[in-house]
Amino acid sequence: MSVRVRYAPSPTGLQHLGSVRTFLFDYFFARANGGKFILRIEDTDQSRFNEESLQDLYDTLNWLGIDWDEGPDKEGGYGPYIQSQRLELYKEYAEKLIADGKAYRCFCTPERMEKLREEQKDNKQDYGYDRHCRNLSEEESQRLYESGAPYVVRLKIPDGREVAFHDEILGDIKRKSRDISPDPVMLKTDGFPTYHLACVVDDHLMEITHVFRGQEWIPSTPLHILMYEAFGWEPPKFCHLPLIMGKDGKKLSKRHGSTFAREFRAMGYLPEAMVNYMIMLGWSYDDTREFFSHDELAELFNLERVNKSPAVFDYKKLEWFNGQYIRKADPERIQNLYLPLLKEEGIISDPPTEDEMKLVKDSYGLVQERLKVINDAPGLLRFLFKEIESYNIEDAIPKKMDREGTKTVLKGCLEVLDGFAGRSDEENEELFRQKSEELGVKLGQILQPLRVALTGTTVSPPMFESIRLFGAERTMERVKNLIAQM
RNA sequence: GUCUCCAUCGUCUAGGGGUUAGGACACCAGGUUUUCAUCCUGGCAGCGGGGGUUCGAUUCCCCCUGGAGAUGCCA
Numbered sequence: 235m236s237v238r239v240r241y242a243p244s245p246t247g248l249q250h251l252g253s254v255r256t257f258l259f260d261y262f263f264a265r266a267n268g269g270k271f272i273l274r275i276e277d278t279d280q281s282r283f284n285e286e287s288l289q290d291l292y293d294t295l296n297w298l299g300i301d302w303d304e305g306p307d308k309e310g311g312y313g314p315y316i317q318s319q320r321l322e323l324y325k326e327y328a329e330k331l332i333a334d335g336k337a338y339r340c341f342c343t344p345e346r347m348e349k350l351r352e353e354q355k356d357n358k359q360d361y362g363y364d365r366h367c368r369n370l371s372e373e374e375s376q377r378l379y380e381s382g383a384p385y386v387v388r389l390k391i392p393d394g395r396e397v398a399f400h401d402e403i404l405g406d407i408k409r410k411s412r413d414i415s416p417d418p419v420m421l422k423t424d425g426f427p428t429y430h431l432a433c434v435v436d437d438h439l440m441e442i443t444h445v446f447r448g449q450e451w452i453p454s455t456p457l458h459i460l461m462y463e464a465f466g467w468e469p470p471k472f473c474h475l476p477l478i479m480g481k482d483g484k485k486l487s488k489r490h491g492s493t494f495a496r497e498f499r500a501m502g503y504l505p506e507a508m509v510n511y512m513i514m515l516g517w518s519y520d521d522t523r524e525f526f527s528h529d530e531l532a533e534l535f536n537l538e539r540v541n542k543s544p545a546v547f548d549y550k551k552l553e554w555f556n557g558q559y560i561r562k563a564d565p566e567r568i569q570n571l572y573l574p575l576l577k578e579e580g581i582i583s584d585p586p587t588e589d590e591m592k593l594v595k596d597s598y599g600l601v602q603e604r605l606k607v608i609n610d611a612p613g614l615l616r617f618l619f620k621e622i623e624s625y626n627i628e629d630a631i632p633k634k635m636d637r638e639g640t641k642t643v644l645k646g647c648l649e650v651l652d653g654f655a656g657r658s659d660e661e662n663e664e665l666f667r668q669k670s671e672e673l674g675v676k677l678g679q680i681l682q683p684l685r686v687a688l689t690g691t692t693v694s695p696p697m698f699e700s701i702r703l704f705g706a707e708r709t710m711e712r713v714k715n716l717i718a719q720m
Numbered sequence: 721g722u723c724u725c726c727a728u729c730g731u732c733u734a735g736g737g738g739u740u741a742g743g744a745c746a747c748c749a750g751g752u753u754u755u756c757a758u759c760c761u762g763g764c765a766g767c768g769g770g771g772g773u774u775c776g777a778u779u780c781c782c783c784c785u786g787g788a789g790a791u792g793c794c795a
Contacts, residue, residue: 244795279794344793360722361791386793404725413723415791422793429795453724453790474725481731483787514732514744521734522743541733543726544788551732551745561758603758663754681754693756 237269238443241302242433245275246282248494249294251486251547252448252478255512259475260446261300262513262535269443273305274436275316278426294495298505299528312440317432324427327435327465328387328420336464337420339385340367341378362416363388387421389430389461397456402444402473403540409456418457430454434461442470449474449544473537476516477544491549498552502571502608504563507556515545525558557606565598572611579612581619593618597703600695614695618704622690625716630686632679637720639675640683644717646673647684651713654706659698684709687716 241257243249264271273295277283295302304310314320331337340363347363354361367375368390379385395411420431427435437445452474462469480490492498498508510526517540519526526534560568573594577584582594594615601614631640650665657665670680685694688709694700701709 246795276795282794340793347793358721407724409724413791419793424793426793428793433795448789449725450789451795456724476726477788479788485788511732516732518733520743524733524744545733546731548731548745554745557758604756606757666754678754685755691755695756697754
């Protein structure tokens with residue numbers, strides 16, 4: 235049987251790192267096995283549905299280069315792929331369950347449920363429905379139904395059974411049926427299915443072979459097994475993925491840092507770095523290799539090497555991956571990624587002038603080794619395009635030197651800068667060395683004030699290259715400017 | 721509370737009855753260098769505890785501990 239895998243997000247929030255990891259495993263498993271990757275929208279919670287998250291889903295998938303074979307916009311013979319468009323189907327199957335005696339209508343009001351819950355809490359009993367309506371006589375149930383009373387459909391959980399399933403990652407998992415929540419709701423009052431019903435019905439109808447989902451679903455899988463039994467269907471294979479944690483071992487959340495895919499995109503992470511890092515969170519290839527292209531993953535990903543235990547998300551390592559990928563990337567691509575940022579920050583005009591574009595292109599060498607994320611670029615390049623707003627004089631004064639000495643050094647720089655453009659870097663360096671000897675300081679002590687004069691900071695790209703790009707004459711202006719302020 | 725899952729350096733992981741327990745990030749030190757970064761070299765650091773099984777357990781089994789998740793008309 236050919237592999238069919240689905241990613242089934244519910245559009246109630248933005249795609250976060252856990253979602254990304256799940257669909258990456260879905261996708262690459264499908265690809266590596268020559269199977270189909272299906273996108274299904276689980277919008278069964280009307281109250282939490284939100285349009286923005288739907289757009290975010292598509293944006294995220296597209297950004298990371300993940301395409302699907304079937305989905306809302308790609309009919310593949312198993313549609314519709316949006317659960318809110320399949321309501322009749324779920325109702326039909328719920329009715330079938332009732333007709334077969336596997337489920338029943340429950341007319342208990344929310345008020346009764348709340349009261350029950352409170353009583354259970356007071357008596358320190360286990361929570362759960364007391365099966366009041368399961369014990370209704372058929373006539374009574376029918377009468378209430380015909381009276382138009384609102385109801386939900388609940389599955390009858392059998393007593394005294396052990397429900398087992400085999401997880402492809404975790405192995406055999408068992409649970410006693412009495413530990414499964416008594417008689418979970420399948421169909422809500424509003425006619426929408428719960429996750430459990432919709433998921434089981436759709437996975438079966440869409441002939442899903444492997445269900446990938448987070449480990450938080452393990453406790454409800456026995457329930458799903460019971461549902462497959464009630465329908466007389468063969469369950470798919472289950473693959474419960476380890477959870478992603480924050481540094482403190484708690485479930486990853488905002489307080490650990492960014493968690494939404496779009497935030498990483500906005501910060502200037504490359505999609506391939508993101509994919510590579512995320513796939514390594516819970517999966518490994520061997521004892522050393524850790525760089526994988528999209529195509530390689532689509533060939534090499536497998537279930538055997540998926541880890542069982544939860545993984546802590548390491549922002550530092552992601553950053554390292556990103557730096558590695560930026561350095562390997564085509565310069566033009568990286569420039570095009572930060573070009574809009576330069577415009578946004580008003581560093582260059584919009585549209586850029588010809589001179590600005592040339593300078594952006596020529597200056598790439600200044601940043602390529604220094605970028606961890608794309609968004610670092612504006613800060614590194616700003617000095618080439620904009621005047622230094624204010625000098626921190628202290629920065630300009632090297633260690634073991636004073637203000638006067640620094641002034642003298644800067645004046646010395648002016649002499650060397652004269653005719654700078656006409657000489658090679660080697661020649662210029664030699665001149666700076668001579669000058670520093672003449673002034674009785676080290677080369678670093680002469681270059682630091684110059685660096686501050688040109689860039690406004692003590693940390694910058696290499697001096698000579700920067701001077702060449704910016705122009706020796708204009709550099710001299712900045713040096714004079716700084717001297718005047720000292 | 722109850723149920724379920726998990727457990728190798730700080731983090732991601734490889735390994736597996738006999739290994740100097742391997743790699744990567746981070747960190748530290750050194751080198752290259754005009755600062756930063758890159759790059760190179762080296763270093764620090766780990767099998768949670770207790771019982772078994774065995775000639776021998778980090779590896780297999782049990783218990784404990786620790787961590788996480790689930791206990792919704794949310795997914």
